[in-house]
Amino acid sequence: MPRPSRESYGDQKPPYSYISLTAMAIFNSTEKMLPLSDIYKFITDRFPYYRKNTQRWQNSLRHNLSFNDCFIKVPRRPDRPGKGAYWALHPQAFDMFENGSLLRRRKRFKLHKSDKDILSDDLAALANINRFFFTPQIVDHPHLHQHHIIPSVPHVDPPIHQPAITTDTTQTDIFRPKRSFTIESLITPDKDSVSSNDDLDKNDSEEYFLKQRKLLIESHQRPLPPLHTITSASTRLPAFLHYPSTSLNQINYDITMHPLLMMTGPLGGLHPSYYQNLTAAVHHGANNNESGGS
DNA sequence: CTCTAACTCAATG
DNA sequence: CATTGAGTTAGAG
Numbered sequence: 001m002p003r004p005s006r007e008s009y010g011d012q013k014p015p016y017s018y019i020s021l022t023a024m025a026i027f028n029s030t031e032k033m034l035p036l037s038d039i040y041k042f043i044t045d046r047f048p049y050y051r052k053n054t055q056r057w058q059n060s061l062r063h064n065l066s067f068n069d070c071f072i073k074v075p076r077r078p079d080r081p082g083k084g085a086y087w088a089l090h091p092q093a094f095d096m097f098e099n100g101s102l103l104r105r106r107k108r109f110k111l112h113k114s115d116k117d118i119l120s121d122d123l124a125a126l127a128n129i130n131r132f133f134f135t136p137q138i139v140d141h142p143h144l145h146q147h148h149i150i151p152s153v154p155h156v157d158p159p160i161h162q163p164a165i166t167t168d169t170t171q172t173d174i175f176r177p178k179r180s181f182t183i184e185s186l187i188t189p190d191k192d193s194v195s196s197n198d199d200l201d202k203n204d205s206e207e208y209f210l211k212q213r214k215l216l217i218e219s220h221q222r223p224l225p226p227l228h229t230i231t232s233a234s235t236r237l238p239a240f241l242h243y244p245s246t247s248l249n250q251i252n253y254d255i256t257m258h259p260l261l262m263m264t265g266p267l268g269g270l271h272p273s274y275y276q277n278l279t280a281a282v283h284h285g286a287n288n289n290e291s292g293g294s
Numbered sequence: 295c296t297c298t299a300a301c302t303c304a305a306t307g
Numbered sequence: 308c309a310t311t312g313a314g315t316t317a318g319a320g
Contacts, residue, residue, distance in 0.1 A: 017300060036308070060301055066310050073309085084308055104299055104318050 014047045018057070018064045020102035021047075022071065026089050033074055033088035036062070069111040070096055075123060 008014075016024070025042035026034050034042070040058060043050045050057055065071045070093030074086040093109045111119070 019300080056302075059303080062309065063301080063303095063311085099319080101319080106299090106319080108299060 008047055009049060011049055013049050016102045017104065018061045019068060019070070019105070020097065022061060022064065022087070023089060026087060033086040035076075035082060035086055036065075036084045039087065068109065069093070069116065070109040072119070073123070 014021070021043050022039055025039045026032060028042065029038070039061070040054075043061075044054075065073070065087055070090050072088045072090050074088050076082060076085050090109070090111075092111075096105050096107075096109045099106045
């Protein structure tokens, strides 16, 4: 029989703020981002206290998501229907529990307006990229036709293979573009290789991508994602924002290209104190129905 | 005690 | 579900 587990705090209010509860939920997820409903679920599963008065605290929690810059609303991928967006943690907010308290931070995590603008631009670009690459009609373009570049909407979610968060990762295989991604390099590839040869080496995904992009731009069939945002390196969200891969390499390539989706380092730049505090708290609450093993 | 993060209520989109 | 504002509560130093 599952021991009531003192870590779930029974009917008592757990000593965590909504912000830390939400951070736990997100951090605990494999993708490091969750829709609202799953955040609710995480909390109610672990802490009985929150199985009551749901309307009240859930409203408060939503308020926190919107109000605090430490939470980022990631647009839902079109091939993943569902309600609401995904919520992720801003990487720069990892040290927000510096003082070791999961109840009240020393300072509120707030982004400057310019950073917020950049971030929202990037996220908008991401949404556009998604919409763009998951829209089947685009296949009509003559140049693109043969290349299985543009997918029909994928129906399955392939398992995400994220590097398990182990003790450390000295070198993660992070994808990085071999050259800088400026507007110029995208629109006017400096290499004659692309423009001169019509028959691209399909193993060179970068070249392939550039060619593809060029054709799409020329086609004018639908708005392209604002490419300039792709070069903004100021807001680099680590891999936990990484959308699960699909079997569609070209899409992966494009999406991976976005700075929002690039890994910044081991544990995504996780601050040690954050890691310790949160994992401790998560494991605390996680022992609800443990004790017998599942 | 002060300062301000966190919470609540609630209107609005 | 998401955003915003305003007023209240309460934790940290």
